[in-house]
Amino acid sequence: MTLMSYAMRREIIMNSEGWQADEAAVAAKKILCPLEKDKTKRPSQSKDVAVKRAINPKIKQLTPTFDTLAYQDLLAMVYATEEVNIKSKLLQNVSLGFLIYDTCSTEVTAIENSLALLSAQQTLSPNYVCQSESKISGTTGEFLSYVSQPIAELLGIFRFPQISHGSGAPLLSDKIRYPSFVRTIPNTYFQPYGLAQIIVHFSWTWIGILYADNEYIIQQSQQLKQELAMFGICVAFFEMLPASVPRTKVLVIADMIQKSTAKVIVLYVYEAQLSAVLEELVSRNITDRVWIGARSWMSRSFTSKQVIWKLLTGAVGFAMFSGRIPGFKEFLYNVHLNRYPDDIFIKIFWSNAFGCKWPSNKTNLNLAEQQTTDNSQMCTGNEKLTTLNPAVYPVDEFRYSYNMYNAMYSLVYALKNLRDCKTGEGSFVNGSCADSKDFRTWQFLHYVKNVHFKNSAGDEIFFDANGDIPVLWDVSNCVLNPKGYLQYIRVGYYTPYASPGKQLILNDSAIMWAKGMGKIPRSVCSESCSLGFRKATRQGEPVCCYDCVPCSEGEITNRTADSIDCLKCQDDHWTNAERDACVKKLVEFISYEEPLGSTLAVIAIILSTFPASVLWIFIKFRDTPIVKANNRGLSYILLIVLMLCFLCSLLFISPSNSISCLLRQVAFGILFSICVSSILAKTITVVIAFNATKPGNNLRRWVGTKTPVIIVLFSSAVQVCICAGWLATSPPFPENNMKYYKEKIVIECNEGSIGMFYCMLGYLGFLASVSFIVAFMARTLPDRFNEAKFITFSMLVFVSVWLSFIPAYLSTKGIYVVAVEIFAILSSTAGLLSCIFIPKCYIILLKPELNTKEGFRGKTT
Template sequence: MEWEGCTPQETIELAVPEESMDTAEFEMLEAEPLEPMDISYASQNPFSSDTSSYLYQIMPRILKIIPGIMKLLKHFNWTWIGIITSDDDSLTFVRILKERIEQNGACIEFIEIFSQINPLSDERVVQINENIKKSSTNVIVGLFNREDFRGIILREKLQKIPGKVWILISEMDYQVIYLWKGGYKNSTLLVSRVKKNIPNFLKFIREVKPIMFPNEFTADLWWTALCKKNCPQSIKRSCRFEGQIRLYPCDNAHFANSYYIYNAVYALAHALRDMLFSGSGQTTAWNGDRRTLSDYLPWKLHRYLKNVHFKNVLGEDIFFDENGDLPMEYSITNLIFLPNGTVKPEIVGSYKPYAAPGKDFTINENMIVWEAAFTQTPPESRCSQSCAPGHRKLTKEGKPVCCYDCIPCPSGEISNETDMDNCMKCPEDKWPNEKRDVCVPKFISFLSHEEPLGIILTLISIFFILITAVLLGIFIKYHDTPIVRSNNRNLSYILLVSLMLCFLCSLIFIGHPDEVTCVFRQTAFGIIFSISLSTVLAKTITVVMAFQATKPGSKLRKWMGSRVSYSIIFSCSLLQVLICLVWLGTATPFPHQNIHSEIGTILIECNEGSAIAFYCVLGYLGFLAGISFIVAFLARNLPGSFNEAKHITFSMLMFCSVWVSFIPTYLSTRGKYMVAVEIFAILASSSGILGCIFIPKCHIILLRPDRNNRKYMKQNSEANRCIFRKGK
């Protein structure tokens, strides 16, 4: 009987007489309905995704080539694709291919579908040609069967359109090679099954007599291979069909199917052998020269065919997978169109669906001949140009995802690959470079001793330290002169030493912040400045008390000793010390990396721990300066040649001006410039006190010695003499 689903030339017939079946076998047939079973080298529907447990294909369904097509597109980074096919069962293939393409981030620009049955009108032909010419894609995937080639390839000349890469998928590869020619362009890649030759097959064809095979197909094949006029003389023979017109050339290209037919025959033979040598083979019976096998039923043979596994004459493993397909390879052939009108097929790659990952796909770009119309090789096929590193894709509204604009990465983010959908944020300690394609370490910023600003502030601080030391030396050297003694030389010494320490503490602010420097920066500055301001306040109060003590009956004369001045300095400074101790005990300052204030910079700064404590320290200094300013201002017009009240008034005015302007400036800056502002405030206010109080005295001591004597002193008021006696 003939198995269902096979054409006469594709079917292997098994004679299974019904009379050879026993009762048990008929009962089994009734209990389990028979399914048609095919073993074929070509599927009747090669594009179908349906599988049958009773269908064995030596040539697998062409759907298995889709992963190979995707690898080919991905290898060349082709993301903008066109598809052309007929309206037959290949639409299933197109649907699955479209899904895979979109899943991989590529896009379909167009899908041209033409009728396979109805004749194409001239208008439709022109429309398809125009659509392909106007398309921006450079890669077109074409799915054709044998009927399609005459209706589309030869009639419409699609391949003559310049600037297109054709990826042809067809089981009839020899028709593609010989029908797709005649002035066409290169850049055509044919994806088809690998052709393999069976040893001695051509020898068998040459020696066989066609009379042994009356079948028309066999005679036609024999005539094509051996009898055509352009065949070599060595294989020409007398041909019964020589007068007929044939289309195929004389070579073995169209014998490719013989390999798969061979495997189909041997697969069935091995399955029959396995069944015969199993327990089922014991019911074999003979009927003359013909062997009748009652067990040769499709439902029995199916189990053996499903598990068949053997090596063919080429040493290859032949077996069927879970879908009834034979594992096979596909070749990628570059069709090179020569000037003489012939086609030279050159295999440039392969796809092996069952190979290990990484070894399943190969392609040799150097062997591919690209069309001269392409400006670069391999050609590109994209809806939009690639977004360079440092940019990201922004999809155009209403367009496919492959059509996009390239925009720079936002601040703090990079993209280190082409065509990135999103930019990546840099770690907190890094920042994008200028191109925004690499995260580089952020610039570390602090007021160092090596940079110009740090050097200048250091030199200024040292200069004022030296100036203060010189003034202290002058006052010590001329300690017995009236001008030094009249202004309470001990308080002058304390004030000069404290100012020297103020200049010195400004150096703590320069350099890399650490735990020690952060703790001592503000506290040392606050305590030392409080001593300086307390001393100024003590000198101011001493001037006022000295003037009041000269009035008749004044009781302040007994308070003119040095104890009052020292008590003022100690008590005012002690309160600042207590504030600083509370500050250190509750919220100790610590070094801090500020990564958010400045773009691309890590600011190494001291976190004050408590802003309230910091402003309490500054507020207390302002309070002392304000009291000193008020008292000195009220006493500025008191008589006396050496009255310090005027000088203290100016010094406190300068001090308050500096620190009032310091606060908004300090709050508006960050990093090393914030530190520089505070250093400047310390240096400016300290130098203001130094210059306003001590420079005039040094001027008299060094340049006007005639005014620095007892005679000049006697000419002044009693208040000066009282201060003079106190200065002793």
């Protein structure tokens, strides 16, 4: 926890923020109030720097571990202080100094040192300050959020300004609980949303999450998990790492990662917790995972763990915005014991950076006396910082150091605004200003919250009502530099306040994935279902684990892969073979272009020539006995109707339309009724003619042309009435039938009223049955030219055809229904023509001697 003091002279008392020092540093500790009173121990000139340490007296021994990046944060504070005191003219006649208190990364120590800060004496008395000549204005720190919370809660009671450069917990934005806390690091509330957007951007749907046993991190990781679920992304494992990870836990987590099919793992942990796990993965040569890092370690972790560099190559995640600090790189290279001889950390840093050790018997800071003959093991002080590997001493990228730099300048500008305050301008209480030489911390807090300035890099720094700066994260890619060290490369930005679609900006081509991953790696539980398939979730498994099931008939997936449901095609469309597109259904009907239709048409036309030929023969031989004996007029009518019956089948061979649908069944019914009526009339005429020759028979008066005409007209009129009623009530109409075939549309005629259709057929059957019965009874009449036996056989053929037509008509579908009816028309018509007229044509053409009066009477030789 860094404390900035406002005094007329400059003094720097340095200690670590979570750092640890050696015994020499412990021996050099001083308590604030005694130090203030012992003026003889202070430097005589303002340019000198005294380096001391104020620590918790209860700490007896400290482990000499060192964090170079945290040391750079301290140096950023030193640099900012020197820059203001030496170069800047922001505070005229005022020099700045600071104190450093060690929190040891624990809440208890943080509270103790906060109380020491407030009382400025060894005996903790927060309401009493023994410091007489310099006034503590504010504090910068702490770095860790869970340590900052109790500090902010305590300092908030006294409205003591606190500016953190590393605590991003959303809870700290609560100004009721933490009224004096502000920060130069973005609030991490939006970090889970940003991480989710990165995962969505790369189309990863199967990930693992490792998170630390920390209230703030648990909340963030749960928030991330919920956000991922909203995007349909599943979590393969959600594992917590305790603060101290035992070896058994390391093995369990390593086994889990090794066995999991999730290739992407989000890390919400600290370096100390994860190092052992990563080292175990390296030993197992598991290097095909993509690590997605939260801000906690993507900004400043794993820089010295060379054994896991190979594993972390290709990691992507959020890092603190890397700002510029002009002149800071040169300052870092010029840090030396000669320049800061009282810096208790510089020797520790030097030993860690160069891998050497200082002679134990030399505590004097005179470098000339510390030379040893073993230069490879002992530190000389002549080592050059410019030769250090950037992984050990990074000087090209400043993240938290940049935030520390801005935190220091926020206090400076707040102090400047307080000193420059004029009554009515920038004042806060009744239009008055605070006394710049004797102000209260709550008065100074007002200026800290309202500070707004541009730093030396030209970046605007200000705080919102919650004490937060605008959220802007770097998206960093962890790569292995050609020089052999791990480096974070900026590949994009994330700002949640931008318009949708512009919050996350990524340069995919700039990202270097792990070795062997030439393109964006995939992390899915199940491979994407291609077009034509849908996802079927596996029972008992997350929704991201599924099987790909083909779409049902008539359904497709054509928009995106991984469809949950298939889309049903329109009624007049059907699926293609791949089931990824709906295609227009084939239209089917009997036409002259297709083989079936053209064949039936040719047969109908050819067969129609036969009754025409017979009619020509009958007309030519109209005066012969056989033509006269078989009712010449009825024969003409029958032949003409038979020819039309053949031709009426052509009405069925064409695309169905309203006219053809109305005509074809009606024409068929009426023509066949005339045909059967004519045959019935011929049969009755034969019976009447034979019985009329008997003496005293009353049938003589029915002999003549009137009787056949009446029979034909009456019988046909009944059929005409049936057809007229059919057309009047429920006429046939064209229809696109999609019931028969799923992939085809059959254009057919809907009969309208199927009952009327069967009434029409039934009446034809009735006429045929009557004709058959009459002809059957008259077949034995003693007449050489008696055609009753031929009519009997023809009716037998006719009735047989139409009786077999009904089940065939009902069992077929599509164009074959029409084909069956055409076949029935042609076959029944041909049967009538053949059975009735072929015997007569045989006699007329081949047995002319029988076609004479003598032959008619049976007197031929």
